[in-house]
Amino acid sequence: MERDPDRPVPEQAMLARFMPMHLLLDREGRVLGAGPTLRRMLQRPDLAGARFEDLFEVRAPGGAVTADQVLARAGHRFRLVARNGVRAGLRGMGERLPDGRMLMNLSFGIDLIAAVRELGLTDADFVATDLAMELLYLAEANAAVTRELRGLNLRLEGARLAAEEEALTDPLTGLRNRRAADLVLARLCAARMPFGLLHLDLDYFKSVNDTLGHAAGDHVLEVVGRILRAELRVEDCAARIGGDEFLVLVVKRVDLQVLRGIADRIIQRISAPIPVAGKVAQVSASIGIVRSSDLAAPDPVRLMALADRALYAAKRAGRGRSIRLRSAAD
Amino acid sequence: MDALMLRFLQGYVRGTFGVPVWQTICRRADLPVETFEPMLRYAPGLADQVAAEAAAVLGRPVETIWEDLGTYLVTSPGHEGVRRLLRFGGIGYADFLHSLEELPGRARLALPDLDLPDLDLPEIRLTEIAPDRFVLDCRAGLRGTIRVLVGMLTAMADDFGTLCLIEAEGEGRIAIRILDRAHAAARPFDLALPEG
Numbered sequence: 001m002e003r004d005p006d007r008p009v010p011e012q013a014m015l016a017r018f019m020p021m022h023l024l025l026d027r028e029g030r031v032l033g034a035g036p037t038l039r040r041m042l043q044r045p046d047l048a049g050a051r052f053e054d055l056f057e058v059r060a061p062g063g064a065v066t067a068d069q070v071l072a073r074a075g076h077r078f079r080l081v082a083r084n085g086v087r088a089g090l091r092g093m094g095e096r097l098p099d100g101r102m103l104m105n106l107s108f109g110i111d112l113i114a115a116v117r118e119l120g121l122t123d124a125d126f127v128a129t130d131l132a133m134e135l136l137y138l139a140e141a142n143a144a145v146t147r148e149l150r151g152l153n154l155r156l157e158g159a160r161l162a163a164e165e166e167a168l169t170d171p172l173t174g175l176r177n178r179r180a181a182d183l184v185l186a187r188l189c190a191a192r193m194p195f196g197l198l199h200l201d202l203d204y205f206k207s208v209n210d211t212l213g214h215a216a217g218d219h220v221l222e223v224v225g226r227i228l229r230a231e232l233r234v235e236d237c238a239a240r241i242g243g244d245e246f247l248v249l250v251v252k253r254v255d256l257q258v259l260r261g262i263a264d265r266i267i268q269r270i271s272a273p274i275p276v277a278g279k280v281a282q283v284s285a286s287i288g289i290v291r292s293s294d295l296a297a298p299d300p301v302r303l304m305a306l307a308d309r310a311l312y313a314a315k316r317a318g319r320g321r322s323i324r325l326r327s328a329a330d
Numbered sequence: 331m332d333a334l335m336l337r338f339l340q341g342y343v344r345g346t347f348g349v350p351v352w353q354t355i356c357r358r359a360d361l362p363v364e365t366f367e368p369m370l371r372y373a374p375g376l377a378d379q380v381a382a383e384a385a386a387v388l389g390r391p392v393e394t395i396w397e398d399l400g401t402y403l404v405t406s407p408g409h410e411g412v413r414r415l416l417r418f419g420g421i422g423y424a425d426f427l428h429s430l431e432e433l434p435g436r437a438r439l440a441l442p443d444l445d446l447p448d449l450d451l452p453e454i455r456l457t458e459i460a461p462d463r464f465v466l467d468c469r470a471g472l473r474g475t476i477r478v479l480v481g482m483l484t485a486m487a488d489d490f491g492t493l494c495l496i497e498a499e500g501e502g503r504i505a506i507r508i509l510d511r512a513h514a515a516a517r518p519f520d521l522a523l524p525e526g
Contacts, residue, residue, distance in 0.1 A: 117522035123420075134439070138440055139523075141441075144415070149369060152368075
């Protein structure tokens with residue numbers, strides 16, 4: 001091993017203090033000394049005298065193997081990986097000193113965080129002028145802020161969904177409201193999806209309100225809501241669109257037998273006496289039925305107009321029944 | 331700063347005294363909400379107002395509540411991030427104290443968006459009177475800030491294993507006296523964030 005006897009030891013100590021990741025090589029590329037952090041990374045008791053190319057694989061400049069080749073080709077910036085299995089890469093610069101020795105200063109570069117974790121480095125492994133601590137700080141602060149933002153997003157999304165649900169729900173019956181029914185109807189028409197539409201109006205509801213009071217009326221509406229939910233599938237839409245007026249959209253069902261069956265079952269159940277506060281409320285329902293297939297081009301406004309007329313016909317025919325109009329001409 | 335302080339106060343009161351106590355405080359303060367979002371904006375001074383209600387409900391001086399909040403931020407496992415970010419300030423407690431002047435700069439580095447006049451980051455100035463005596467001056471829009479700092483400085487002294495005398499001296503000034511730098515073992519601090 002080559003060592004200049006004229007150079008006192010403090011030079012090494014000084015280098016180690018200012019550059020804890022320096023590597024000092026003799027003119028043949030054998031290790032004369034290394035900074036404490038780099039020694040910690042290489043973990044070799046026999047580091048002195050080891051050859052540069054046995055310690056490191058050169059990733060850039062391409063084709064360089066020895067320290068001499070690295071410095072000759074890209075002394076201002078090169079990349080290395082230790083051969084001892086440490087995954088964190090190294091970035092460095094170096095120069096041949098006037099006496100022929102080679103001095104390199106290495107750093108973890110962008111692999112800093114991985115290196116800190118892999119090697120268990122502490123703040124004592126970095127010098128005060130190194131921005132490593134700032135980078136670690138920044139990464140951690142950033143992770144904390146990102147976590148906080150993700151939490152905020154989740155909470156806002158939850159609040160948004162709850163508000164949306166509330167805006168589409170009739171609070172008394174738990175059914176959809178008019179706005180929701182309009183949206184579903186428009187969507188079904190736009191998608192050219194076949195469906196049946198039942199327009200339902202309670203019979204004798206006014207007399208319940210008049211004789212038993214509004215609380216009893218509200219109770220009847222709640223019971224109707226439960227009946228509609230029970231008689232329909234989840235993909236169907238049942239909405240309260242007015243005081244005692246309901247709209248039912250039966251998705252993918254245009255068979256008249258089926259729709260009549262649903263309407264009659266609903267009427268039958270609503271017509272059963274409803275006990276309320278020790279008394280009995282007796283209502284019934286009239287239903288107008290239309291099908292998306294009744295119109296060549298289904299359109300919400302025209303379908304509703306048709307359903308309205310069917311409902312009116314049902315009322316006129318004596319209530320407690322369902323009526324289907326064949327076309328606008330009926 | 332109000333948003334951050336309100337969020338911290340919410341976590342501290344709910345975690346220490348329970349959710350119903352926090353709800354009572356919010357009702358008394360006439361707040362439309364019971365949860366605060368640290369990334370949103372609230373009326374300047376709202377945190378002081380809510381803290382005053384907390385003081386009334388808990389029957390303790392508002393200064394004590396702010397100081398306890400500062401301690402809670404450093405010591406509660408749920409806020410390990412706060413303690414870690416503070417520990418990045420230095421190897422020893424004196425280093426850490428000096429790093430406090432850099433705190434607004436660090437915050438701006440992490441969140442460039444913070445550099446808005448209405449965010450009102452505290453201004454911190456540390457004067458070293460003697461190697462073991464410091465004076466910290468803090469100018470902040472929130473009255474509680476200085477007390478939160480007292481709580482945090484006290485808890486961080488424990489974290490570094492340093493024995494200190496820390497006292498608020500009037501509005502906006504803290505006197506710190508280091509009595510024993512190696513009073514106890516420092517809590518361990520890994521530079522790398524634990525994975526997962």
